[in-house]
Amino acid sequence: MSELLRIEDFSFSYRHRNTTISILKKLDILIFPGEVVGLVGESGSGKSTLAKAILRIPDFKYEVSYKGSIYLNGNDLMQLNDTQLDRIRGNEISIIFQDPLSYLNPMFTIHRQIKEVLKHHEIANGIVADEMIRRCLLNVSFNYPDRIMRSYPFELSGGMRQRIMICMAMITRPKLLIADEVTSSLDALIEKEILDNINRLCSDYGTSVLLISHNLPTILKYANRIAIIYFGHIVEIVHVNNAQKGARHPYTKALFSCALAKVKDGVFPFIEGSIPKPHDVIVGCPFHLRNCPRAIDACRTTLPEMESYDEGSFRCHNPYPVEG
Amino acid sequence: MTDNIVKIRGLNKTFIRKTLITRHVEYIYAARNVNLDIPRDSFYGLVGETGSGKTTLGKLILRLIEPDSGSIIFDGIDVTRLSQREIRRIRPMFQVIFQNPQSALNPKQRVKQLIGNPIRFQKKLDSKSVEKEVFRLLDEVQLSAEMAEYFPHQLSGGQIQRVEIARALGLKPKLLVADEPVTSLDASIRGHILNLLLQLKKNREFTVLFIGHDLHIMEKMCDILSVMYKGEIVESGSVKQIFNAPTHKYTKKLVSMRYISD
Numbered sequence: 117m118s119e120l121l122r123i124e125d126f127s128f129s130y131r132h133r134n135t136t137i138s139i140l141k142k143l144d145i146l147i148f149p150g151e152v153v154g155l156v157g158e159s160g161s162g163k164s165t166l167a168k169a170i171l172r173i174p175d176f177k178y179e180v181s182y183k184g185s186i187y188l189n190g191n192d193l194m195q196l197n198d199t200q201l202d203r204i205r206g207n208e209i210s211i212i213f214q215d216p217l218s219y220l221n222p223m224f225t226i227h228r229q230i231k232e233v234l235k236h237h238e239i240a241n242g243i244v245a246d247e248m249i250r251r252c253l254l255n256v257s258f259n260y261p262d263r264i265m266r267s268y269p270f271e272l273s274g275g276m277r278q279r280i281m282i283c284m285a286m287i288t289r290p291k292l293l294i295a296d297e298v299t300s301s302l303d304a305l306i307e308k309e310i311l312d313n314i315n316r317l318c319s320d321y322g323t324s325v326l327l328i329s330h331n332l333p334t335i336l337k338y339a340n341r342i343a344i345i346y347f348g349h350i351v352e353i354v355h356v357n358n359a360q361k362g363a364r365h366p367y368t369k370a371l372f373s374c375a376l377a378k379v380k381d382g383v384f385p386f387i388e389g390s391i392p393k394p395h396d397v398i399v400g401c402p403f404h405l406r407n408c409p410r411a412i413d414a415c416r417t418t419l420p421e422m423e424s425y426d427e428g429s430f431r432c433h434n435p436y437p438v439e440g
Numbered sequence: 441m442t443d444n445i446v447k448i449r450g451l452n453k454t455f456i457r458k459t460l461i462t463r464h465v466e467y468i469y470a471a472r473n474v475n476l477d478i479p480r481d482s483f484y485g486l487v488g489e490t491g492s493g494k495t496t497l498g499k500l501i502l503r504l505i506e507p508d509s510g511s512i513i514f515d516g517i518d519v520t521r522l523s524q525r526e527i528r529r530i531r532p533m534f535q536v537i538f539q540n541p542q543s544a545l546n547p548k549q550r551v552k553q554l555i556g557n558p559i560r561f562q563k564k565l566d567s568k569s570v571e572k573e574v575f576r577l578l579d580e581v582q583l584s585a586e587m588a589e590y591f592p593h594q595l596s597g598g599q600i601q602r603v604e605i606a607r608a609l610g611l612k613p614k615l616l617v618a619d620e621p622v623t624s625l626d627a628s629i630r631g632h633i634l635n636l637l638l639q640l641k642k643n644r645e646f647t648v649l650f651i652g653h654d655l656h657i658m659e660k661m662c663d664i665l666s667v668m669y670k671g672e673i674v675e676s677g678s679v680k681q682i683f684n685a686p687t688h689k690y691t692k693k694l695v696s697m698r699y700i701s702d
């Protein structure tokens with residue numbers, strides 16, 4: 117099966133006071149039609165930047181540079197100009213941002229904002245559009261869509277706004293949905309309802325999803341494959357069935373054990389030290405600075421290359437062995 | 441008799457919306473006859489459906505919005521009777537970590553001002569000491585000292601959330617309303633921040649109203665738990681009690697999900 121999205125040797129950096137600061141470093145990711153790919157990693161590692169960079173949504177105030185390619189059905193998005201890309205944004209690829217309030221217009225009712233999306237992509241108008249909006253709001257668990265349609269963003273709670281963003285992204289039936297922390301402020305009941313809905317969209321229309329979340333149990337439940345990012349590098353891509361036991365990269369193991377381990381003596385588990393700063397230039401593998409338990413001499417001098425095996429791929433000089 | 445730092449009686453808040461065209465009036469009961477006692481030095485958890493009124497209740501306690509009726513006694517003072525000026529005077533004693541820090545933080549200020557200005561203003565410290573304090577706070581939430589120069593739009597979601605936590609902790613409040621404080625953090629940093637809050641509780645007078653939805657975290661963090669549903673507190677009790685024998689239909693469903701995901 118050929119992939120929907122192919123991210124190839126992709127880098128993103130910006131220039132600040134005559135220095136180049138790399139945020140994303142030589143990423144390779146494939147997303148197949150109808151597949152959910154989870155993206156996890158430490159806060160500040162570059163997940164939201166990747167989400168926005170795919171559609172070249174520039175909100176860096178500096179001069180930015182993109183390298184490499186992002187193919188959507190074989191067409192390189194990096195070769196498109198802004199007008200051409202605008203036809204893809206919100207239509208073929210939808211993105212739900214991490215901070216809904218900054219992307220909703222405070223002056224417009226919810227009804228008007230969603231209708232603008234339908235109008236912009238020439239999908240529907242008039243009462244046909246109204247009915248689509250009502251149905252879509254029901255799909256993201258609003259029992260009284262009419263009250264919501266009349267509301268302004270500030271009149272809604274945090275979780276309600278997140279669901280509005282999901283509705284706006286799904287209503288165009290995109291080929292790829294990028295969901296950045298969309299259910300992080302929702303309780304387990306509503307989270308399940310929404311993700312089940314997104315899942316249905318995947319199977320009904322073959323939509324693929326890039327699911328960014330800090331909630332590992334959720335990722336394990338909904339993703340087919342998981343990409344783990346650390347300091348702007350993809351360090352491992354692993355099939356979900358193999359993720360908990362068969363992860364090879366030490367950072368993956370460490371992150372998973374923080375998320376899934378039990379609290380001991382009233383202390384929550386965490387990884388010692390912190391992720392490097394964006395402008396730090398690091399020689400070797402960046403994880404050796406976090407007291408990687410498997411570090412060897414090579415880790416201090418050379419950055420490991422991405423290596424593939426049956427179940428996935430990883431970037432590490434001394435990975436955990438395959439189980440069993 | 442237990443010593444309660446916050447005592448709420450008969451608190452009500454209704455949002456009224458008038459739609460211009462149909463002249464239709466809607467009432468949203470965000471707080472309905474809420475009674476709540478928060479024991480001093482406890483971690484008090486608040487859970488509930490989205491839109492059930494948790495953030496509204498947090499803001500009411502801090503008088504960030506005005507109640508329609510009811511009383512809120514904070515440390516023996518009825519804050520509903522204070523003027524805004526008197527409120528400002530006691531503000532450093534209670535702080536809030538906002539749920540949507542992206543919009544709560546002034547976008548034109550650098551991180552060092554966002555965290556430092558309230559300290560400078562309230563504690564009347566010289567710039568050197570303020571700066572030192574800012575660096576200490578940044579370190580405490582695992583942000584590097586360089587981030588002091590950043591503006592909010594240059595930070596990731598979780599970095600902003602940590603700036604917000606540092607800002608709120610900077611004034612050493614007696615009462616902290618933490619509204620979904622760790623939702624944008626990865627498991628490792630989340631663990632670190634939760635440990636930090638538990639540490640503060642050990643070291644000094646520190647009460648937290650912890651608004652959250654992750655039951656695993658609530659179980660570990662909170663001494664008491666209240667459940668909100670459509671503006672009402674529908675049940676309260678020790679975490680154990682609520683998890684083992686939930687009574688309200690919403691709580692029952694929520695608790696059953698907890699075992700599925702285990």
Ligand SMILES: Nc1ncnc2c1ncn2[C@@H]1O[C@H](COP(=O)(O)OP(=O)(O)OP(=O)(O)O)[C@@H](O)[C@H]1O
Pocket residue numbers: 139157158159160161162163164165166175176177214394593594595596597598599624625626
């Ligand atoms: N507009 C910007 N200008 C300069 N630096 C930025 C900007 N936006 C993000 N960064 C930096 O890029 C890095 C990656 O940020 P990004 O938002 O992609 O992280 P993230 O993985 O989404 O983190 P989180 O889990 O906290 O949301 C961070 O260190 C951040 O400080």
Ligand SMILES: Nc1ncnc2c1ncn2[C@@H]1O[C@H](COP(=O)(O)OP(=O)(O)OP(=O)(O)O)[C@@H](O)[C@H]1O
Pocket residue numbers: 270271272273274275276301455456468469470488489490491492493494495496497539
């Ligand atoms: N300024 C406002 N004007 C009108 N209605 C409001 C306003 N603020 C909140 N509401 C409404 O009050 C109700 C309670 O909102 P609140 O933000 O307290 O919920 P919450 O429990 O914090 O939800 P979440 O878990 O999603 O953050 C919601 O129905 C919301 O739409």
Ligand code: SF4
Pocket residue numbers: 365366367401402403404408409410411412415420431432433434435
């Ligand atoms: S390359 Fe070395 S330091 Fe990096 S994760 Fe692998 S073993 Fe650890």
Ligand SMILES: [Mg+2]
Pocket residue numbers: 163164165214296596597598
């Ligand atoms: Mg992010």
Ligand SMILES: [Mg+2]
Pocket residue numbers: 273274275494495496539619
């Ligand atoms: Mg809220």
